[in-house]
Amino acid sequence: MPYEKDVQExxxxxxxxWYWPFAVCSGIRTQHKWCYKFSWVVATGYLAVTHYxxxxxxxxxxxxxxFGGIGTTYYPNAGEMCFDSSLGSNEGRCDGSPTGMExxxxxxxxxxxxxxxxxxxxxxxxxxxxxxxxxTGNNKRLCQEGxxxxxxxxHEQSVTATVITRFGNVQWYVSGIALSSxxxxxxxxxxxxxxxxxxxxxxxxxxxxxxxxxxxxTDRSTLVLYNDPADGAYSIPIEIIATDTDTxxxxxxxxxxxxFCGESCDFDAAHEADLARCLKAYSNRYVEKPNLGIPSPEPxxxxxxxxxxxxxxxxxxxxxxxxxxxxGTFQRDPQIFTEASILLSNQINVPDIARFTSIKFKTVSDxxxxxxxxxxxxxxxxxxxTIALLxxxxxxxxxxxxxxxx
Numbered sequence: 135m136p137y138e139k140d141v142q143e144x145x146x147x148x149x150x151x152w153y154w155p156f157a158v159c160s161g162i163r164t165q166h167k168w169c170y171k172f173s174w175v176v177a178t179g180y181l182a183v184t185h186y187x188x189x190x191x192x193x194x195x196x197x198x199x200x201f202g203g204i205g206t207t208y209y210p211n212a213g214e215m216c217f218d219s220s221l222g223s224n225e226g227r228c229d230g231s232p233t234g235m236e237x238x239x240x241x242x243x244x245x246x247x248x249x250x251x252x253x254x255x256x257x258x259x260x261x262x263x264x265x266x267x268x269x270t271g272n273n274k275r276l277c278q279e280g281x282x283x284x285x286x287x288x289h290e291q292s293v294t295a296t297v298i299t300r301f302g303n304v305q306w307y308v309s310g311i312a313l314s315s316x317x318x319x320x321x322x323x324x325x326x327x328x329x330x331x332x333x334x335x336x337x338x339x340x341x342x343x344x345x346x347x348x349x350x351x352t353d354r355s356t357l358v359l360y361n362d363p364a365d366g367a368y369s370i371p372i373e374i375i376a377t378d379t380d381t382x383x384x385x386x387x388x389x390x391x392x393x394f395c396g397e398s399c400d401f402d403a404a405h406e407a408d409l410a411r412c413l414k415a416y417s418n419r420y421v422e423k424p425n426l427g428i429p430s431p432e433p434x435x436x437x438x439x440x441x442x443x444x445x446x447x448x449x450x451x452x453x454x455x456x457x458x459x460x461x462g463t464f465q466r467d468p469q470i471f472t473e474a475s476i477l478l479s480n481q482i483n484v485p486d487i488a489r490f491t492s493i494k495f496k497t498v499s500d501x502x503x504x505x506x507x508x509x510x511x512x513x514x515x516x517x518x519x520t521i522a523l524l525x526x527x528x529x530x531x532x533x534x535x536x537x538x539x540x
Contacts (some may be wrong), residue, residue: 135191136168141216167216170195173230175212179203187228188212194228195221227380229300231353247376247386248298254393257290267332275333276459276473277412285400286330288363293392295357295372302376302385304355306348309370313357317347327485328366329399334476337485342368363396367485370394393444395483406452413455420462434494435464441482441490449481456481 142164149159172188172195179185184202188195197217210232229246263286269278297304306313309322322344327337345360357372369391376386401409437457445453456478463471479487 136170136220139169140164141167168220169214169216171214172212175209177207179205189228189230192227193224194226196225197221245302245378245385246300247302250295250297250388250390252293252295252390252392255292260288261285262288273333277409282405283402287398287400289395290363291361291394293359296354297374298354301379303379305375306357307373319343319345324368326366326368328397361394361396366397367395367483369486393484398483410452413452417455417458420458435461436492436494438490444482444484452481
């Protein structure tokens with residue numbers, strides 16, 4: 135709300151002199167003003183007029199001034215601004231944060247909810263067992279052969295999921311279960327995997343208990359989940375439903391998946407390096423070569439970019455090699471494809487890698503629109519041109535030969 139105050143300001147007026155009829159005088163005068171303390175102000179110039187928007191205490195005010203240029207200028211922390219008269223009634227609610235300032239021109243008072251941003255924090259890893267496994271005979275695996283020293287490590291982890299909001303109330307869900315309080319424990323069913331016993335580990339569907347905390351601020355809501363290492367590795371969906379603070383109507387829903395790794399099998403550094411070199415050499419067999427023929431509508435194995443959110447930096451090279459192997463063996467060698475998939479799951483400690491992959495089938499239109507289509511700039515046109523040149527060359531050769539004989 136505006137407040138009234140007397141403000142001393144410099145004013146200018148015309149005061150012609152006998153020696154200069156265009157003289158301008160100035161002086162400090164006291165004026166009665168209506169003042170506002172704006173969190174931010176946005177000025178948009180249209181050459182002849184400038185439109186202003188200002189946010190004060192969550193309420194939006196607008197006004198105009200003549201001239202002012204072209205374009206939009208932002209004034210964060212604008213502070214006190216005074217006017218000769220009141221700006222009148224407000225235009226509705228506004229967000230006083232920098233996010234609200236940047237969105238003001240497009241959405242003056244609309245509610246907002248960002249995508250869910252999640253991070254995993256390693257709280258306390260603990261090595262509880264060590265030994266050696268013999269990858270020979272039936273236990274031999276892709277690029278794993280002979281004696282491999284290992285460590286069994288338990289991981290206490292937390293996942294922090296945050297959504298940025300404006301004019302919204304957030305309700306969190308974990309595996310479809312609404313979290314009704316700011317902290318507690320939720321029981322749910324999950325598909326869990328463990329890397330031991332080697333080489334294949336074990337898996338089961340089980341009921342797990344996850345502790346949680348919810349922290350609510352004016353511009354965001356944060357959910358923190360805590361695992362029990364005994365539950366192994368698993369993935370669970372989390373979701374938010376956002377409702378407008380004024381109308382209580384739903385305006386947004388966001389969905390994400392989070393991964394916990396409660397137990398891992400860690401091999402020694404030397405064998406990990408050998409594994410990376412072997413997989414790199416193996417993947418080179420499947421580097422795609424240009425297809426000069428007309429392709430058939432075969433399915434393609436595709437990788438979602440979200441995979442890289444869960445890949446440890448130290449294992450990027452191994453994961454790249456495994457993806458190349460999986461892409462190359464998708465239809466050619468199901469056994470190698472399966473072994474590479476299992477190894478990838480172990481390397482990133484995610485039991486379900488299916489959500490990072492998809493299958494795309496080439497349609498007839500894809501083939502017709504490729505570089506091999508007749509009449510295009512690809513192989514078909516080049517082939518026709520080559521045949522035409524050979525025919526012309528043969529005809530010229532025959533003509534020259536017949537004249538030589540005559």
